[in-house]
Amino acid sequence: DVKVTQSSRYLVKRTGEKVFLECVQDMDHENMFWYRQDPGLGLRLIYFSYDVKMKEKGDIPEGYSVSREKKERFSLILESASTNQTSMYLCASSPWTGGHTEAFFGQGTRLTVV
Amino acid sequence: SQQGEEDPQALSIQEGENATMNCSYKTSINNLQWYRQNSGRGLVHLILIRSNEREKHSGRLRVTLDTSKKSSSLLITASRAADTASYFCATAASGTYKYIFGTGTRLKVLA
Numbered sequence: 765d766v767k768v769t770q771s772s773r774y775l776v777k778r779t780g781e782k783v784f785l786e787c788v789q790d791m792d793h794e795n796m797f798w799y800r801q802d803p804g805l806g807l808r809l810i811y812f813s814y815d816v817k818m819k820e821k822g823d824i825p826e827g828y829s830v831s832r833e834k835k836e837r838f839s840l841i842l843e844s845a846s847t848n849q850t851s852m853y854l855c856a857s858s859p860w861t862g863g864h865t866e867a868f869f870g871q872g873t874r875l876t877v878v
Numbered sequence: 879s880q881q882g883e884e885d886p887q888a889l890s891i892q893e894g895e896n897a898t899m900n901c902s903y904k905t906s907i908n909n910l911q912w913y914r915q916n917s918g919r920g921l922v923h924l925i926l927i928r929s930n931e932r933e934k935h936s937g938r939l940r941v942t943l944d945t946s947k948k949s950s951s952l953l954i955t956a957s958r959a960a961d962t963a964s965y966f967c968a969t970a971a972s973g974t975y976k977y978i979f980g981t982g983t984r985l986k987v988l989a
Binding site: 795820823865 | 908909911913918921922926928966968970975976977978979980982
């Protein structure tokens with residue numbers, strides 16, 4: 765079974781802190797994604813990566829950066845956390861098979877910025 | 879934003895009834911997928927339909943796709959209390975490999 769693991773289920777951080785959310789997948793997938801989920805807004809794509817050291821902005825990249833130094837690991841970085849970044853963060857991965865494939869999700873990290 | 883929308887936002891039905899939820903999207907797509915999310919958890923893939931397909935079945939799930947109207951529907955037949963969850967559609971736009979999700983439908987199945 766594909767496993768996507770996010771480092772924390774719950775996280776509480778202070779305003780202004782630098783926050784790292786880690787995601788690891790064990791199926792050698794090329795593509796990895798970070799979404800945030802807010803009530804009434806669904807999932808919104810922050811960043812995605814289609815290869816090591818490659819990244820592209822999604823719909824809401826402001827205030828975030830990412831790092832993909834190894835194929836299995838995709839990190840989301842909040843440079844200076846703010847209260848409006850309180851949200852559920854979901855990591856996903858997928859293989860590149862010409863596009864007709866599903867995404868596999870981690871269990872989510874609920875981040876609270878106080 | 880390219881985000882799609884699900885309709886209705888929330889749906890409450892009795893066990894045994896059918897549940898229908900709809901998804902509209904904005905761009906040309908490679909395929910459309912439906913996912914389920916149990917409360918506070920990650921998403922689980924249910925079914926994928928390609929842009930050249932009109933209907934697909936998987937167990938109690940039936941998905942239709944109308945690319946001329948840029949819309950899809952998910953039908954869950956003979957619903958069960960365990961079907962209580964949020965359901966999201968996701969589109970993979972032509973020429974890309976990123977998934978754009980809709981806003982979701984919250985389904986509650988009453989026992």
